[in-house]
Amino acid sequence: MAGTDVLDIGDSTFKKEVLESDVPVLVDFTAAWCAPCRAIAPALAELASRYKGQVKVAKLDVDANQDTSQEFGIRSLPTLLMFKGGKVVEQIVGAVPKTRLEGVITKTLSGQA
Template sequence: MIKITEASDGVNYQAPNAGVSDAMWLTRNTTVTIVSEIDNSQRKDDKTMAEGVLDIDDNGFEAEVLQSDIPVLVDFWAPWCGPCKAIAPTVEQLAKDFSGQIKFTKCNVDDNPITPAKYGIRAIPTLIFFKGGEIADQITGMVAKAKLEETIKKLV
């Protein structure tokens, strides 16, 4: 959690699901002083991944994605991102529907900055589909389940 006081617009901000970089986004053009960052390690929702969706990090990306024998969907997301939360149930359902045919993974961009930077992630959610260690397709933003299914079926 970020707690901000002394904002130039006179408002004291508190962002329960945000990190330092998000505090700047939340306040836009407001000059702020960050007075404290509260440890979020006790929050359960940040690290809990749905059944069939693997949480990956910068260190495991090559092994889990680039060296995978089957196609891989990587969902680049953040816990504070509304559209990321909205698309998550669809991705989780597709993980069940296509179990064994494609590996479903999630990469938290706040916790793992190297991989998103390497792939030019500028907006989330971004879903990148890998096949044979190479990018096969990419979708950014909230899309219909049918569009995701169509993309997956081209890979399997």
């Protein structure tokens, strides 16, 4: 997703970019070999652009960043976790439509998550 507003994060940047973020962060736990992960990538890129400044959208490669993946119990891909104030407020497992992803973002921004 190079060239988009989606942040590429890892074990070493997770705390700063996600847990200490001033805005909510939607993290896509992904892998290069995961076809469903690639299928939702365009929707995530579009949402990252649409909500830039209000929400961060990030991706974390589970193969290269096993510590963070294990810490959050990631077992299936894609798994998306919405963080707000350093805590998980929503979880989505599997490839879902863009409308579902956007619903999580709007719910979080409205304070319902």
